[in-house]
Amino acid sequence: MSIPNLEKVSSNKAFEGELSKYRFKSAALGGLNANFNLFVPADASNSNKVPVLVYLSGLTCTEDNGTQKGSFIGPAASQGIALLFPDTSPRGAGIEGEDDDWDFGTGAGFYLNATNPKWATHYNMYTHVSMELPQVLEAAGVPIDFNRQSIFGHSMGGHGALTMYLSSSTKQYRSASAFAPISNPVEAPWGKKAFTNYLQGGIEEAKGKYDATELISKHKDPVHILVDWGTGDQFYKDGQLLPENFLKAARDAGYDEVQVRVRSQPGYDHSYYFMSTFASDHIHFHANFLKA
Amino acid sequence: MSIPNLEKVSSNKAFEGELSKYRFKSAALGGLNANFNLFVPADASNSNKVPVLVYLSGLTCTEDNGTQKGSFIGPAASQGIALLFPDTSPRGAGIEGEDDDWDFGTGAGFYLNATNPKWATHYNMYTHVSMELPQVLEAAGVPIDFNRQSIFGHSMGGHGALTMYLSSSTKQYRSASAFAPISNPVEAPWGKKAFTNYLQGGIEEAKGKYDATELISKHKDPVHILVDWGTGDQFYKDGQLLPENFLKAARDAGYDEVQVRVRSQPGYDHSYYFMSTFASDHIHFHANFLKA
Numbered sequence: 229m230s231i232p233n234l235e236k237v238s239s240n241k242a243f244e245g246e247l248s249k250y251r252f253k254s255a256a257l258g259g260l261n262a263n264f265n266l267f268v269p270a271d272a273s274n275s276n277k278v279p280v281l282v283y284l285s286g287l288t289c290t291e292d293n294g295t296q297k298g299s300f301i302g303p304a305a306s307q308g309i310a311l312l313f314p315d316t317s318p319r320g321a322g323i324e325g326e327d328d329d330w331d332f333g334t335g336a337g338f339y340l341n342a343t344n345p346k347w348a349t350h351y352n353m354y355t356h357v358s359m360e361l362p363q364v365l366e367a368a369g370v371p372i373d374f375n376r377q378s379i380f381g382h383s384m385g386g387h388g389a390l391t392m393y394l395s396s397s398t399k400q401y402r403s404a405s406a407f408a409p410i411s412n413p414v415e416a417p418w419g420k421k422a423f424t425n426y427l428q429g430g431i432e433e434a435k436g437k438y439d440a441t442e443l444i445s446k447h448k449d450p451v452h453i454l455v456d457w458g459t460g461d462q463f464y465k466d467g468q469l470l471p472e473n474f475l476k477a478a479r480d481a482g483y484d485e486v487q488v489r490v491r492s493q494p495g496y497d498h499s500y501y502f503m504s505t506f507a508s509d510h511i512h513f514h515a516n517f518l519k520a
Numbered sequence: 521m522s523i524p525n526l527e528k529v530s531s532n533k534a535f536e537g538e539l540s541k542y543r544f545k546s547a548a549l550g551g552l553n554a555n556f557n558l559f560v561p562a563d564a565s566n567s568n569k570v571p572v573l574v575y576l577s578g579l580t581c582t583e584d585n586g587t588q589k590g591s592f593i594g595p596a597a598s599q600g601i602a603l604l605f606p607d608t609s610p611r612g613a614g615i616e617g618e619d620d621d622w623d624f625g626t627g628a629g630f631y632l633n634a635t636n637p638k639w640a641t642h643y644n645m646y647t648h649v650s651m652e653l654p655q656v657l658e659a660a661g662v663p664i665d666f667n668r669q670s671i672f673g674h675s676m677g678g679h680g681a682l683t684m685y686l687s688s689s690t691k692q693y694r695s696a697s698a699f700a701p702i703s704n705p706v707e708a709p710w711g712k713k714a715f716t717n718y719l720q721g722g723i724e725e726a727k728g729k730y731d732a733t734e735l736i737s738k739h740k741d742p743v744h745i746l747v748d749w750g751t752g753d754q755f756y757k758d759g760q761l762l763p764e765n766f767l768k769a770a771r772d773a774g775y776d777e778v779q780v781r782v783r784s785q786p787g788y789d790h791s792y793y794f795m796s797t798f799a800s801d802h803i804h805f806h807a808n809f810l811k812a
Contacts (some may be wrong), residue, residue: 241752242793297588302796460533501534501587504594 234368237263243305244270247295256360257318258350264361265291265313269305272371279376279518280310281511282357282401284385287418288335291315294382299504303511309518310372312365314357316384321350331418332425338413339388340438342426351426358392358400378514380405382503383463386455387413390440390474394447402517403452405510407503408461411474412441418468441470444488445477453478453488454513456506458496526660529555535597536562539587548652549610550642556653557583557605561597564663571668571810572602573803574649574693576677579710580627583607586674591796595803601810602664604657606649608676613642623710624717630705631680632730634718643718650684650692670806672697674795675755678747679705682732682766686739694809695744697802699795700753703766704733710760733762736780737769745770745780746805748798750788 237249247267254262272278281304283294291313294300304311317337323346326333337353362374379401381389386409393404413419414431423434435442444451457464457471464471471490478488496502529541539559546554564570573596575586583605586592596603609629615638618625629645654666671693673681678701685696705711706723715726727734736743749756749763756763763782770780788794 240789240791240793241750241787241797243797247793296792299591299594299796301793302591302800458533495533497532499532501532501539501593504591505533505535508594 232364234364242267242301245272245301245305247301249291252364254318254356254360256352256356258321258352260318260320260350262318262356263291263315265295266365266370267295267301267304267311268371269308269310271308272310274369274371277371277373278308278310279378280312280372280374281514281518282312282314282377282379282389284314284339284357284379284381284388285316286381286383286385287316288330289316289385290335293500297500297504299507300511303508307511307515307519309511309515310370312361314353314361317353318350323347323350332421336384336422338384338422338426338438339392340422340426340434343428343433344426345428347426353388354392357388358396376518377401378403378518380407380510380514381409382407383469383498384410384418386410387419387438387440390453391438391443393453394440394443394451395437399449402520403454403514405454405513406456407506407510408457408464408469408498409440409455409471409474410469411455412439412470414439414442415473416468416470441474441477444474444483445481447481451483451487452517454510455488455490456493456509457491458493458498458502460495461498461502463498524656526656534559534593537564537593537597539593541583544656546610546648546652548644548648550613550644552610552612552642554610554648555583555607557587558657558662559587559593559596559603560663561600561602563600564602566661566663569663569665570600570602571670572604572664572666573806573810574604574606574669574671574681576606576631576649576671576673576680577608578673578675578677579608580622581608581677582627585792589792589796591799592803595800599803599807599811601803601807604653606645606653609645610642615639615642624713628676628714630676630711630714630718630730631684632714632718632726635720635725636718637720639718645680646684649680650688668810669693670695670810672699672802672806673701674699675761675790676702676710678702679711679730679732682745682747683730683735685745686732686735686743687729691741694812695746695806697746697805698748699798699802700749700756700761700790701732701747701763701766702761703747704731704762706731706734707765708760708762733766733769736766736775737773739773743775743779744809746802747782748785748802749783750785750790750794752787753790753794755790
């Protein structure tokens, strides 16, 4: 594999560590430039590589929302965990209809690999997040131990985190957590729209790969999953999230609340204020497994 | 005084409390609509009024930057302190030149009361923050004890916090803190531009009212002041902040480091990442006085 050059776009000191924005030409995204943010805690070095927690953001977001609004960096710094913030889609692919809707196309890559030829060259966020970014970072020599990865996300990114965790044949991630995830997208309007357009096989193709509820129902191995959702979340009320479906499928598959914890949080909504409230909880949940 | 109606624009649950955005017709700002955000912790009630900490944001910001990026709400909630986030200027005054520059006019009210007739009808952020907002909120019955106020801010808002604290004849605020404040604006390009335009008496008029370094040099009473600034801050390097001038004036006036603490933070810049790193520190500093 040839290693693309990482261009450092900006850098900020934060909680004694360093938050950097990088840009590189992404093979997975068909040669487009891709941005991501990376926080490396102060004590990381080549002789002291640190674990990494990947944060996947939701619809309309970029790599910046989680870094700016998530309140994740402080707790991660104190736990000695790196944070990787990918973007949510390719940018500037120039595909017809890509920018027509806020819930599809740009800003809405859905963390899948498109099979519809119209989208398949560029819309491969699954490979970009789970394979390309770790490879590029390891090749660049960042002081991260990629044998210790976990993943979390919000809304569409919660969907991404749960499905990447459950579908990895190599057990790439030690744990997964999500805020207000799209938990059963084959049954939700956002998911149906994405799958019908991105995938040649449509919703049927999605079931085996990109639906957390479908995946947990067939899963056999032990898992470490935490989900929080707010009862005041308008998208929950609209039937986009369906966390009860995921919970029921997990219990039916024999997972108890130690392995799959799904918490309804009274009155909280879909915003980053909700997430920041439970940010420290999620970081500490992952620290249990990343530092074991 | 007639009490303008407060319109609740939005509300988010956060850290068990409530963050709300309000809008009202501001007399201090010449009848324009003004927005602010207010965080009230969960345990506040009319029989348990809580102290309030006012956060003043910097150039180009609105009432939202501090709420979204500051990481202030978590520590304030755990301390039982309300947070008030005013805007940084009037909006839509329609004055010629108001929107020409990012460092003057809209988004850059400088927390003063304009005396130049061109600006004097609307640009009265000093009165808006220090007098009007507390009156409006008290009249609206929010569960805040306005006998326990402190104030902090960033950059232009750090200037605002220090000058409002030092110039209040009624000791309105118990303590003041600032991140990267414009500490001696009569000597800095941003300050000179603002004062020359907003004030009929220009820089000379500003010295007695709106310059923290000038004010501390003449101050007699005990103070509680904390300032953090980053040595990697480009605006510090450009001579906009001048924290050493403030520190020297404070020491020359006899204030020791218990009363005026000015900390240089190696490598930190002007961003909200810098602030979020020390957010908890500042909240706890004010808690010492607000909860005494």
